[in-house]
Amino acid sequence: MFNFELYEKVKPDMNQRHMPVLLRKLMIPSAVTEISDLQHILDSLDAVVYVSDVETHELLFMNKYALKNIGGVNQFDDIRGKRCFEVLQKGQKSPCDFCTNTLLPKNGDTYLWEFKNTRNNCWYQCRDRLIRWHDGRQVRLEVATDITERKSVEEQLHETQKELKFLAEVDSLTQLYNRRAFFMYADNLRKSLPKSASLGLMILDLDYFKDINDSYGHEAGDTLLAAIGQKLLSFSGDGTVVGRMGGEEFAIAFHETEKREKLGFANGVYKAVSSVKALYFKDTLQCTTSIGVSSQMAATELRDIMREADNALYQAKSAGRSQIKVA
Numbered sequence: 001m002f003n004f005e006l007y008e009k010v011k012p013d014m015n016q017r018h019m020p021v022l023l024r025k026l027m028i029p030s031a032v033t034e035i036s037d038l039q040h041i042l043d044s045l046d047a048v049v050y051v052s053d054v055e056t057h058e059l060l061f062m063n064k065y066a067l068k069n070i071g072g073v074n075q076f077d078d079i080r081g082k083r084c085f086e087v088l089q090k091g092q093k094s095p096c097d098f099c100t101n102t103l104l105p106k107n108g109d110t111y112l113w114e115f116k117n118t119r120n121n122c123w124y125q126c127r128d129r130l131i132r133w134h135d136g137r138q139v140r141l142e143v144a145t146d147i148t149e150r151k152s153v154e155e156q157l158h159e160t161q162k163e164l165k166f167l168a169e170v171d172s173l174t175q176l177y178n179r180r181a182f183f184m185y186a187d188n189l190r191k192s193l194p195k196s197a198s199l200g201l202m203i204l205d206l207d208y209f210k211d212i213n214d215s216y217g218h219e220a221g222d223t224l225l226a227a228i229g230q231k232l233l234s235f236s237g238d239g240t241v242v243g244r245m246g247g248e249e250f251a252i253a254f255h256e257t258e259k260r261e262k263l264g265f266a267n268g269v270y271k272a273v274s275s276v277k278a279l280y281f282k283d284t285l286q287c288t289t290s291i292g293v294s295s296q297m298a299a300t301e302l303r304d305i306m307r308e309a310d311n312a313l314y315q316a317k318s319a320g321r322s323q324i325k326v327a
């Protein structure tokens with residue numbers, strides 16, 4: 001590491017430029033020329049380079065790029081004596097809570113991290129390391145490159161992936177998980193439970209839905225389906241997965257507990273669905289539902305629990321609809 005203080009002390013006078021080359025060579029020690037070259041190189045970098053005392057946080061060096069792009073000044077003298085957080089962050093009066101000083105490897109290896117600067121809102125990939133300064137103290141050397149563009153592309157990609165995932169998993173009419181996503185998340189719920197815990201499964205099939213379509217039209221049917229979907233969505237969350245299995249059939253997988261016993265829960269869902277009233281122009285649409293419920297130990301395969309609930313639903317339909325049957 002070159003010695004900036006030495007450089008400041010013996011910096012060549014500008015007038016020396018006009019001296020004959022030989023005389024200049026005699027007057028300027030070669031080390032100083034190297035220092036000047038290094039300073040020039042650091043100042044020409046399109047990257048932040050700075051050095052600060054790890055104990056006091058005093059800034060000991062900042063290259064031109066850092067001074068201009070983060071410090072908002074032109075020369076180091078403008079910030080001399082200040083601490084890194086005062087110059088590098090916006091309105092920071094004490095060491096930053098994300099300061100990496102304590103994380104820097106003692107063996108001098110590089111610590112790599114990414115960070116959004118609070119002064120200019122640019123993202124930087126920072127390479128920090130502990131080095132020994134010319135006076136023996138330990139200092140932090142940071143070299144940081146602007147990755148704002150990459151971050152913005154990454155964020156866009158992330159957003160697009162989220163949208164695609166949503167489109168692939170969520171039924172657009174009811175906002176509930178579609179059949180495939182329901183199976184995936186219901187099975188995830190099952191696997192997340194202790195093997196001896198109870199997994200409940202409820203299958204709902206709306207009653208005489210064809211009559212709604214036939215009487216009011218398909219669009220009216222859609223309106224009622226969407227309203228019922230919204231109601232069912234309110235049951236999803238902590239330990240409950242709700243999905244539209246297709247047409248006018250829905251399913252709810254749930255962790256059955258003492259508080260949420262299957263018949264009591266099914267009763268609540270039955271009442272909620274049957275009380276949905278969807279307004280379609282002048283008409284108010286409403287329908288009942290048949291429900292089949294089953295619950296088994298979480299160690300049981302999902303398709304087996306599902307089959308039981310399906311059989312119970314068949315019995316509910318056969319027994320006249322608008323009722324709950326437990327397997």
Ligand SMILES: Nc1nc2c(ncn2[C@@H]2O[C@H](COP(=O)(O)OP(=O)(O)OP(=O)(O)O)[C@@H](O)[C@H]2O)c(=O)[nH]1
Pocket residue numbers: 205206207208209210211213217218219220221222225246247248317321
């Ligand atoms: N509007 C609308 N109707 C749908 C949709 N998916 C399925 N359906 C209708 O749902 C009706 C289901 O009819 P069925 O299987 O005979 O059942 P149901 O009339 O509800 O009678 P039960 O189930 O026996 O009580 C059909 O008319 C389908 O066209 C949808 O996305 N929108």
